[in-house]
Amino acid sequence: MSAPDASYPSLPKPRFFVRDGNLLRLLIACAAIFVTMSLLKPDVFPTPENFLSMGSQFPEIGILAIAIMITMLTGGIDLSVVSVANLSGVLAALVIRTLIPADASDGQVILGLVAAIATAFLAGAAAGLINGALIAYVNLTPILATLGTMTLYTGLTVAMTRGNAVFAENRLTFIGASNLLGIIPIPLVIFAAVVAVLALILNRTPFGLKVYMLGSNLNAARFSGINVRRVLLTTYMLSGLLAAVAAIIFLGRNNSAKWDFAPSYVLQAIVVAVLAGVNPSGGSGRIAGIVLAILALQFVSTGMNMLLFTISGGQFFKEFAWGALLLIIMVANSKSERKRLPPKPKAKTD
Amino acid sequence: MLKRIFSRQETLVGVTLLALCLTIGLINPVFWTPGNWFDLARSATVTGIFAIGVLIVLVSGGIDVSFTAIAVFSMYTTTVIMNQIGFDGGMIAFFTMSAGIGVALGLINAFFIARFRLPTLIVTLGTQSLFRGFLLFVIGSKIIRDLPPGMANYSGAFLFTVTDSRGITVGLHSAVLFLVGVAILAQIILRYTMLGRSIYALGGSREAAERAGFNIVGAQIFIYAFVGLLAGLTGMIYGGLNRQANSQDIVGQELDVIAATVLGGASITGGRGSVIGTLLGVTLVTVLSNSLILMGIPSTWQRVVIGAIIIIGTAVPAIRALRTSRRANVEIEPVPAEERP
Numbered sequence: 017m018s019a020p021d022a023s024y025p026s027l028p029k030p031r032f033f034v035r036d037g038n039l040l041r042l043l044i045a046c047a048a049i050f051v052t053m054s055l056l057k058p059d060v061f062p063t064p065e066n067f068l069s070m071g072s073q074f075p076e077i078g079i080l081a082i083a084i085m086i087t088m089l090t091g092g093i094d095l096s097v098v099s100v101a102n103l104s105g106v107l108a109a110l111v112i113r114t115l116i117p118a119d120a121s122d123g124q125v126i127l128g129l130v131a132a133i134a135t136a137f138l139a140g141a142a143a144g145l146i147n148g149a150l151i152a153y154v155n156l157t158p159i160l161a162t163l164g165t166m167t168l169y170t171g172l173t174v175a176m177t178r179g180n181a182v183f184a185e186n187r188l189t190f191i192g193a194s195n196l197l198g199i200i201p202i203p204l205v206i207f208a209a210v211v212a213v214l215a216l217i218l219n220r221t222p223f224g225l226k227v228y229m230l231g232s233n234l235n236a237a238r239f240s241g242i243n244v245r246r247v248l249l250t251t252y253m254l255s256g257l258l259a260a261v262a263a264i265i266f267l268g269r270n271n272s273a274k275w276d277f278a279p280s281y282v283l284q285a286i287v288v289a290v291l292a293g294v295n296p297s298g299g300s301g302r303i304a305g306i307v308l309a310i311l312a313l314q315f316v317s318t319g320m321n322m323l324l325f326t327i328s329g330g331q332f333f334k335e336f337a338w339g340a341l342l343l344i345i346m347v348a349n350s351k352s353e354r355k356r357l358p359p360k361p362k363a364k365t366d
Numbered sequence: 367m368l369k370r371i372f373s374r375q376e377t378l379v380g381v382t383l384l385a386l387c388l389t390i391g392l393i394n395p396v397f398w399t400p401g402n403w404f405d406l407a408r409s410a411t412v413t414g415i416f417a418i419g420v421l422i423v424l425v426s427g428g429i430d431v432s433f434t435a436i437a438v439f440s441m442y443t444t445t446v447i448m449n450q451i452g453f454d455g456g457m458i459a460f461f462t463m464s465a466g467i468g469v470a471l472g473l474i475n476a477f478f479i480a481r482f483r484l485p486t487l488i489v490t491l492g493t494q495s496l497f498r499g500f501l502l503f504v505i506g507s508k509i510i511r512d513l514p515p516g517m518a519n520y521s522g523a524f525l526f527t528v529t530d531s532r533g534i535t536v537g538l539h540s541a542v543l544f545l546v547g548v549a550i551l552a553q554i555i556l557r558y559t560m561l562g563r564s565i566y567a568l569g570g571s572r573e574a575a576e577r578a579g580f581n582i583v584g585a586q587i588f589i590y591a592f593v594g595l596l597a598g599l600t601g602m603i604y605g606g607l608n609r610q611a612n613s614q615d616i617v618g619q620e621l622d623v624i625a626a627t628v629l630g631g632a633s634i635t636g637g638r639g640s641v642i643g644t645l646l647g648v649t650l651v652t653v654l655s656n657s658l659i660l661m662g663i664p665s666t667w668q669r670v671v672i673g674a675i676i677i678i679g680t681a682v683p684a685i686r687a688l689r690t691s692r693r694a695n696v697e698i699e700p701v702p703a704e705e706r707p
Contacts, residue, residue: 171669336499
């Protein structure tokens with residue numbers, strides 16, 4: 017790991033790197049993990065099959081992390097993303113079950129799927145809007161508001177389904193099981209689209225600028241005439257909408273939706289966002305960071321699974337590694353911030 | 367004076383709790399039987415001790431989501447070690463060892479928080495997966511039902527038993543003494559010691575506390591070590607009461623405990639919160655979730671009710687604060703981003 021130090025000054029310096037030491041550290045960590053894993057498991061890690069499988073695994077957490085990220089940019093947080101995703105997923109599955117009979121024609125299927133996805137998006141946006149209203153108008157702390165709605169939305173999902181899983185009759189499995197042009201997993205395509213749209217919104221629209229301003233200095237934002245409430249409302253609605261997008265991927269991969277699916281994704285998504293360099297108190301963080309962070313974590317998880325699958329409990333090492341990685345990167349970031357020196361890559365990942 | 371009492375979150379929660387108890391009691395008299403109350407006390411013990419730890423962290427302006435991982439880590443590791451050495455002594459030794467492991471893990475939190483000044487939420491998120499991952503990977507992921515004798519007998523350690531009219535014998539478990547003891551200890555620390563003052567000061571404003579000469583690092587080390595101690599203790603109580611050591615248990619309850627604490631009036635931005643409020647908040651949530659069936663509400667609606675209570679319970683003071691400030695003709699500012707946890 018001494019090479020990056022020496023090569024740092026000679027790297028090409030587009031704005032991307034110059035402005036963000038954290039992104040550079042992440043990129044190096046990501047590359048280092050990839051190389052290490054490829055060297056340790058040359059026959060299984062750097063293979064097309066593995067890329068395909070990883071590409072269909074990480075998009076769901078990646079999208080949830082983006083949902084949490086935009087709320088963190090305003091200085092808030094959205095703890096309800098997974099419960100919103102489960103609520104939207106269950107609703108979509110219910111619509112599919114009622115609208116598409118077993119012997120449906122192609123037209124019926126397409127119509128039913130459009131209705132299901134629209135329902136999920138509407139539910140996600142509505143749930144996000146409620147979060148935003150509680151934060152912007154009732155003045156609740158984001159952490160509290162979304163903690164409460166997390167329980168509420170989960171509760172609604174339980175009540176609707178009596179706690180049972182709802183099956184989507186294999187109508188959406190094409191999302192989880194097939195590849196675009198035979199090589200790109202559909203979840204990855206969706207993830208790429210979300211990344212592109214969000215990058216555009218955050219970097220190229222007035223709304224994006226306002227989101228960053230809100231998080232860096234609320235008072236300044238207010239005095240410069242920004243409608244703070246409307247920005248908050250939109251941000252949380254967008255977060256709910258993204259959760260619904262993740263829900264469609266869940267549904268495509270599992271063919272069913274249930275109230276208690278993946279509760280640990282909330283914390284994992286926060287880990288991704290923080291690892292990506294999103295400041296939890298608002299104002300800074302980039303979509304590119306999310307992409308690098310989720311890739312790094314996916315490489316670690318998959319690599320560790322390959323290395324440890326023979327050992328009992330090996331699947332739990334991933335959790336340990338994620339925690340360690342988060343702490344290491346945070347300590348490295350805090351040191352470089354304090355000294356205000358050119359960032360030194362500190363991430364030891366092997 | 368009266369107005370001040372009524373405007374407190376503690377009063378609000380207390381009155382709600384009382385009204386709730388009366389309503390449930392009217393709908394189903396079973397609510398007032400000793401058996402039900404002993405059950406409630408037992409369920410409230412684990413959440414209650416956790417919540418006291420959470421309270422102290424919240425008052426200091428931090429947030430801890432790793433305490434559940436510490437609890438299960440300490441409990442399971444203690445069980446494994448005791449089984450290995452064939453220890454056949456009493457439960458005291460189990461509590462001591464588990465609490466000791468808890469303190470050690472709490473100090474790891476304190477190290478990252480005090481030394482590097484990292485946000486507490488992020489650190490404890492990291493240590494939560496670190497501790498749990500280490501526990502499941504290194505120490506074990508299987509449920510241990512074959513407990514050492516001292517621990518296996520603990521679930522029968524009742525303070526006293528009552529035989530009710532139907533001839534069923536029910537008992538109040540001695541674990542509730544821990545809750546009482548911890549609550550009194552926390553009350554003394556927070557209200558009557560310099561340490562307590564420094565915790566409130568730290569939560570009010572770190573900068574002001576530093577300039578006033580409070581030992582911030584010392585306070586932070588105490589806070590996270592103390593939470594670790596409480597977590598270790600609670601984990602062992604949990605394992606003893608359930609008569610098994612399951613390393614995949616407990617983690618996942620942290621947000622519920624934080625919600626109960628906040629419901630009891632602790633401010634998530636620090637500087638405010640009381641032991642009595644926390645106990646009331648925990649009791650409210652426990653009574654609510656244990657009694658919905660007694661009230662004839664299907665258990666599937668349980669979470670909806672609890673979620674609604676959390677939102678209403680936190681929204682009422684927020685709206686009240688908003689109104690007060692409007693009356694004073696001051697535009698209230700949402701909490702500035704840099705002060706949010």
